[in-house]
Amino acid sequence: METTIRKVLVPHFGDESVLQIIEATVASPQVGEVQVQVLHSVVAGSDVNMRRGLYPFQKKAPLTPGYSMIGRALANGPGCKKFAPGTLVACLTIYGSQAERMNVPEKFVSPVPEGLDLRQATALILDWMTAYEMLEHSAHVKRGQRIFVHGLSGAVGTALLHLAHLRGAEVFGTASVSKHAELSAADAVVFDYRQKDWIQQMQRLGGVDSVFDPLGYQSFDESYSILRKGGLLVGYGQNLPALSNGPRPSPLPMILKLFARNLAFWSGKRTTFFGLFRGSKHFAPDLACLFRMLGEGRIRVPIKAVFPLADVQEAHRTYARGSGVGSIILDVA
Ligand SMILES: NC(=O)c1ccc[n+]([C@@H]2O[C@H](COP(=O)([O-])OP(=O)(O)OC[C@H]3O[C@@H](n4cnc5c(N)ncnc54)[C@H](OP(=O)(O)O)[C@@H]3O)[C@@H](O)[C@H]2O)c1
Secondary structure: OOEEEEEEEEOOOOOHHHOEEEEEEEOOOOOOEEEEEEEEEEOOHHHHHHHHOOOOOOOOOOEOOOOOEEEEEEEEOOOOOOOOOOOEEEEOOOOOOOEOEEEEEHHHEEEOOOOOOHHHHHHHHHHHHHHHHHHHHHOOOOOOOEEEEOOOOOHHHHHHHHHHHHOOOEEEEEEOHHHHHHHHHOOOEEEEOOOOHHHHHHHHOOOEEEEEEOOOHHHHHHHHHOEEEEEEEEEOOOOHHHHOOOOOOOHHHHHHHHHHHHHOHHHOOEEEEOOOOOOOOOHHHHHHHHHHHHHOOOOOOOEEEEEEHHHHHHHHHHHHHOOOOOEEEEEOO
């Protein structure tokens, strides 16, 4: 049986004005799928870059964006019985969750405890999971360590700040000047990314235990230069061209440049790349842990703005303006 829904469409790559709300149909869930009524989705850097055709290895247009969502299970396809209709669920969808309903593979669906702030919970699935897994599994950040975060005011950067503080680390990083007061109030030592004085200042302090760098190729030398012996550079994107309206770069030179640093083993410094992978053995337990932390009030997720599905163009414009701190949520239902 097919159901008629509304969803966002990127018919071809371009600026915010290409985004459309269209009527479409969703078929009944197939083998291994759950049909979900989407309540909230995100407008993340990944969604914006997909609209522009700049996301690495992305689908061609036309496409429906929506990297993550929270919703209620509606129906199970053959072979699925984990989520009874009505159960609150979450999924790192990658595509397609800026739609009233979607079918998702049951193996990538996680339960969501009732009673959470669902907008904050939605932001956990991509932005905070990325931060949590980098701190926990890549850098193993511990009490007393010092970390440096490029883009502390971004959705992932803010999550790194709060989660690293919970682990007892000292947090340094960059943001635009208009956001320094808010970030300083959250106990970050913050620099303007337009100046490069942070490099000398961090070196003078003796370097940091880990750097989290979503900017990519150009910034890796600077990030590497502020590592102390034994320190780790975690690359997790190549966002600088998109931030400065540059052309889409190939990810290969970035990855090669990052990992080539490991040949200098005598330096005592290491590099790695992080990619959030919904099929990893860590994904479900880590997400459950973040939901628990939200429920216990140990974390509070800043939400920059909330828009109804129909205002998706305005949500993307708000993203481009870069004002405020935190995640942008799309109310779908
Ligand atoms: N590898 C993974 O699994 C994974 C997962 C999630 C996200 N990501 C990537 O992580 C990156 C960040 O995502 P996000 O959602 O946190 O982005 P975001 O919310 O848009 O944040 C962007 C950050 O970059 C800063 N910025 C802007 N222009 C800059 C410049 N010229 N130099 C240095 N910093 C600049 C911004 O500072 P101001 O706002 O203060 O100007 C802001 O802090 C994206 O590339 C995304 O694709 C990767």
